[in-house]
Amino acid sequence: MPKSLTPRLAQLKDEIEGHARSFGLDYFETVFELLGYDELNMVASYGGFPNRYPHWRWGMEYEQLSKGYEYGLSKIYELVINNDPCYAYLLESNAEVDQKLVMAHVYGHCDFFKNNFYFQHTNRRMMDEMANHATRVRRWVDKVGIEKVEDFIDRALSLENLIDYHSPYIRRSPDPKRAEQEEQSNERVEGFRVDREYMRGYVNPTEFLESQRKKVEDEKAKKKHFPERPQRDVLLFLLEHAPLEPWEFDVLAILREEAYYFAPQGQTKIMNEGWASYWHSTIMTRKALTADEIIDYADHHSGTLGTRPGALNPYKLGIELYRDIEERWNKGRFGKEWDECDDLKARRAWDKNLGLGREKIFEVRKHYNDVTFIDTFLTPEFAMEQKLFVYGFNEKRNSWEILDREFRKVKNKLLSQLTNFGQPIIEVVDGNFENRGELLLAHKHDGQDLKADYSRETLRNLQTVWRRPCNLVTKVEGKGVCLRFDGQNQTEKKVEL
Amino acid sequence: MSLKIHQDHSRFKQIVRGKIKANLRRYVQKGEMLGKKGKDTISIPIPFIDIPHFKYGHKEQGGVGQGEGDIGQQLSPGSVQPGDGHKAGQGEGDHALEVDVSLDELASILGEELQLPNIERKGKEQVVAQKIKYTGVHTTGPESLRHFKRTFKQALRRQIALGTYDPKMPIIIPTREDRRYRSYRLQSLPETNAVIIYMMDVSGSMGDEQKEIVRIESFWLDTWLRHQYKGVACRYIIHDAVAREVDRETFFHTRESGGTMISSAYKLCRDIIRADYPPGSWNIYPFHFSDGDNWSADDTRHCIDMLRTDILPAVNQFAYGQVESPYGSGQFIKDLRETVGDSENVALSEIADKDAIYQSIRDFLGKGR
Numbered sequence: 001m002p003k004s005l006t007p008r009l010a011q012l013k014d015e016i017e018g019h020a021r022s023f024g025l026d027y028f029e030t031v032f033e034l035l036g037y038d039e040l041n042m043v044a045s046y047g048g049f050p051n052r053y054p055h056w057r058w059g060m061e062y063e064q065l066s067k068g069y070e071y072g073l074s075k076i077y078e079l080v081i082n083n084d085p086c087y088a089y090l091l092e093s094n095a096e097v098d099q100k101l102v103m104a105h106v107y108g109h110c111d112f113f114k115n116n117f118y119f120q121h122t123n124r125r126m127m128d129e130m131a132n133h134a135t136r137v138r139r140w141v142d143k144v145g146i147e148k149v150e151d152f153i154d155r156a157l158s159l160e161n162l163i164d165y166h167s168p169y170i171r172r173s174p175d176p177k178r179a180e181q182e183e184q185s186n187e188r189v190e191g192f193r194v195d196r197e198y199m200r201g202y203v204n205p206t207e208f209l210e211s212q213r214k215k216v217e218d219e220k221a222k223k224k225h226f227p228e229r230p231q232r233d234v235l236l237f238l239l240e241h242a243p244l245e246p247w248e249f250d251v252l253a254i255l256r257e258e259a260y261y262f263a264p265q266g267q268t269k270i271m272n273e274g275w276a277s278y279w280h281s282t283i284m285t286r287k288a289l290t291a292d293e294i295i296d297y298a299d300h301h302s303g304t305l306g307t308r309p310g311a312l313n314p315y316k317l318g319i320e321l322y323r324d325i326e327e328r329w330n331k332g333r334f335g336k337e338w339d340e341c342d343d344l345k346a347r348r349a350w351d352k353n354l355g356l357g358r359e360k361i362f363e364v365r366k367h368y369n370d371v372t373f374i375d376t377f378l379t380p381e382f383a384m385e386q387k388l389f390v391y392g393f394n395e396k397r398n399s400w401e402i403l404d405r406e407f408r409k410v411k412n413k414l415l416s417q418l419t420n421f422g423q424p425i426i427e428v429v430d431g432n433f434e435n436r437g438e439l440l441l442a443h444k445h446d447g448q449d450l451k452a453d454y455s456r457e458t459l460r461n462l463q464t465v466w467r468r469p470c471n472l473v474t475k476v477e478g479k480g481v482c483l484r485f486d487g488q489n490q491t492e493k494k495v496e497l
Numbered sequence: 498m499s500l501k502i503h504q505d506h507s508r509f510k511q512i513v514r515g516k517i518k519a520n521l522r523r524y525v526q527k528g529e530m531l532g533k534k535g536k537d538t539i540s541i542p543i544p545f546i547d548i549p550h551f552k553y554g555h556k557e558q559g560g561v562g563q564g565e566g567d568i569g570q571q572l573s574p575g576s577v578q579p580g581d582g583h584k585a586g587q588g589e590g591d592h593a594l595e596v597d598v599s600l601d602e603l604a605s606i607l608g609e610e611l612q613l614p615n616i617e618r619k620g621k622e623q624v625v626a627q628k629i630k631y632t633g634v635h636t637t638g639p640e641s642l643r644h645f646k647r648t649f650k651q652a653l654r655r656q657i658a659l660g661t662y663d664p665k666m667p668i669i670i671p672t673r674e675d676r677r678y679r680s681y682r683l684q685s686l687p688e689t690n691a692v693i694i695y696m697m698d699v700s701g702s703m704g705d706e707q708k709e710i711v712r713i714e715s716f717w718l719d720t721w722l723r724h725q726y727k728g729v730a731c732r733y734i735i736h737d738a739v740a741r742e743v744d745r746e747t748f749f750h751t752r753e754s755g756g757t758m759i760s761s762a763y764k765l766c767r768d769i770i771r772a773d774y775p776p777g778s779w780n781i782y783p784f785h786f787s788d789g790d791n792w793s794a795d796d797t798r799h800c801i802d803m804l805r806t807d808i809l810p811a812v813n814q815f816a817y818g819q820v821e822s823p824y825g826s827g828q829f830i831k832d833l834r835e836t837v838g839d840s841e842n843v844a845l846s847e848i849a850d851k852d853a854i855y856q857s858i859r860d861f862l863g864k865g866r
Contacts, residue, residue: 038500039500042500042501042502045502045505046502051501054504054505054508055505056505056508056509056512057505057509057548058502058505058506059502059504059505059506059507059508059509059510060509062502062505062506062509063506063509063510154548157548158548158549158550159550160550161550161551161552162551307563307564308562308564309562309563309564309566309572310560310562310572311560311562312560312561312562312563313563316563317563386563387563387564387565388561388562388563389561389562389563389564389566389568390559390560390561390562391559391560391561391562391572392559393559394571397571399571399572400559400571400572401569401570401571401572402562402566402567402568402569402570402572403559403568404568405568410561413559413560413561414561417560417561422553423550423551423552423553424551424552424553426551443551448553448554449553449554450551450552450553450554451552451553451554452554453549454549454550454551454552455549455551457549458549458550458551461549472551
């Protein structure tokens with residue numbers, strides 16, 4: 001069970017918190033608790049929460065984490081939950097310097113949770129909410145059985161990423177063009193042309209006009225799309241329109257809510273980790289470190305920020321970008337004058353002593369997410385300094401290799417990896433496809449094909465939720481393809497796009 | 498202390514085991530998991546533990562990395578972590594769909610799945626080895642076991658104590674009393690040694706597919722027998738019209754051509770057993786794979802004689818697997834069945850295709866011998 005801090009750690013916490021506050025960090029009240037490694041692994045497996053609904057995939061996480069820990073491959077230092085108050089867990093057996101580092105890091109996260117725009121809509125009572133979800137699911141398990149519930153969760157998880165990551169921040173309005181069209185098509189039914197007024201009753205008898213009117217209306221009803229506009233929140237669409245049992249509805253709603261809760265953490269991974277690393281580094285090196293702790297601190301800090309060629313370390317990229325921004329705004333390296341300066345020497349010596357850096361990064365952590373962060377602040381100099389490159393798979397040599405170091409390409413690749421979490425954008429286009437109650441999804445193809453076997457399996461899972469045949473239109477090698485699963489058979493046919 | 502997650506954990510393990518069981522046939526078929534990694538772990542992909550999503554194919558995707566290197570330079574395998582950008586929640590990136598299972602675990606899973614009995618070893622008491630273990634140092638002993646370092650240490654100690662040691666002239670002369678000898682104790686160890694003698698027909702009619710079957714099947718046999726015995730020796734014999742002993746690599750990759758004289762292999766097998774593996778102290782497992790197309794009825798008769806008189810009395814079990822090939826007549830297994838099929842320690846199996854490996858393993862190992 002979680003233990004509260006020892007007196008010594010509580011003292012350290014007060015010290016670190018004092019530093020954090022004096023640097024201007026603004027956070028929810030933060031509660032630290034101590035856990036043994038297996039408990040910490042458990043909480044980490046539960047996505048940071050002490051209580052989740054029963055599902056084998058937590059067990060899978062746990063297996064990996066605990067094996068990693070036992071073999072000395074990996075170790076979780078810290079966990080922090082976006083909640084008010086923030087809960088953070090420390091590993092009981094950590095050395096004091098590690099605890100200090102972690103605390104400083106945690107205050108960075110807490111500040112980010114509280115202030116970053118993308119977290120504004122998240123439930124700050126998620127700790128309780130998660131426990132409620134767990135209870136609800138357990139109750140359903142008692143009623144309908146673990147097998148059924150788990151199977152359903154498995155299938156629903158397959159669709160978990162089909163939510164509209166931006167919907168908390170914008171309102172998608174009905175399409176104005178369509179409304180106009182409808183307006184226009186609202187003509188009266190006039191029947192055949194009548195030259196002689198006295199013939200009207202014969203040429204266009206009332207019954208005929210009636211039937212014509214009905215026909216037009218039917219046409220219109222048919223034309224009326226369902227959903228009216230393509231909908232990215234596939235889970236919501238299913239909740240509203242799929243023939244779900246009450247328990248299925250509830251479970252799906254829970255999964256959707258949790259997916260939305262976690263979404264901002266994915267959208268701001270680089271920023272969030274970068275911010276926390278920036279602050280642990282600043283607090284530790286400027287304030288909290290004692291002389292005998294420096295080596296251990298340096299060791300662990302560099303471990304956190306280490307890079308490998310094939311994987312981008314969000315901690316590293318984040319902290320370096322913040323530092324770069326800070327330096328640029330300190331020295332006034334921004335704006336028209338800076339952009340237009342071609343003189344390399346002048347640029348190198350550029351320093352207007354503005355001292356705006358700290359202020360700027362606080363502003364950045366408030367308004368940006370990873371995509372806009374990279375888009376706005378990644379400069380060619382930075383990319384070069386950090387030795388960023390694009391890699392790809394070489395079929396001939398059957399290996400991954402460095403493809404390019406050109407700034408544009410690096411940036412575009414990075415952005416495309418981050419956009420929509422690097423996941424394909426898939427929308428519900430028609431909930432009554434072919435007027436047969438089938439579901440039609442469309443993949444907005446942006447140059448990359450979907451993983452075919454995964455798509456087929458996902459479609460299969462979708463079908464079990466929708467219960468009618470499901471279709472997915474995508475492109476394979478440049479050609480339009482419609483994948484279909486009707487509950488029995490997988491089919492594929494070419495379509496014109 | 499019991500944690501809440503243990504329920505999920507054991508459920509996951511059950512599923513994994515279940516998955517492995519359900520897919521065992523598939524793995525065996527495809528031969529996709531036969532790489533030994535590291536010391537004795539093997540990674541088994543478990544396809545459905547990763548819940549499928551709509552996602553991009555990795556290879557097209559690539560990504561952004563950081564570090565030194567020229568354009569075109571290869572990234573070391575394993576360093577590339579193809580992720581879906583970010584994953585919500587923990588954001589740990591994409592997990593590889595692998596659960597590490599040690600060979601030992603794998604073997605128990607195999608045993609459980611195929612309901613293999615544990616092997617009854619040959620009389621444990623008989624199979625005893627004496628092992629010399631050096632346990633300490635004595636003041637007496639044969640000169641050949643004199644402990645040089647300890648002897649000189651002792652002499653140095655004595656000289657210092659007597660005051661005859663001169664650091665400027667560090668000459669040390671051990672006397673009789675200084676000498677130290679290693680002392681040993683004889684330990685009787687019940688030993689269960691096993692040897693697998695693989696024999697394969699590599700005549701022209703054995704194609705790559707047939708060999709693949711043999712390879713996969715021997716992997717599983719190997720895994721099981723290693724699970725049952727501490728030390729397992731392996732010998733490899735290939736034969737067409739003549740037999741020769743080869744190393745593992747050659748065994749699985751040679752393609753010879755020409756006729757088939759199975760007796761040549763059996764003869765070699767018999768000689769190996771005679772020379773190196775006294776049946777009293779070894780558990781012997783010859784496995785022979787062929788397409789069953791022997792040169793002549795005479796040779797077959799010769800084989801059977803040899804089996805009866807020399808091989809069968811010596812071995813735990815003689816196994817013959819006949820791989821179906823488009824060329825072979827498949828007569829050999831029929832002959833064996835008629836003549837030695839009744840013997841307790843003969844296992845015969847026909848392997849039609851990769852699917853049949855599963856059954857064949859059961860045929861071979863199901864007797865628990």
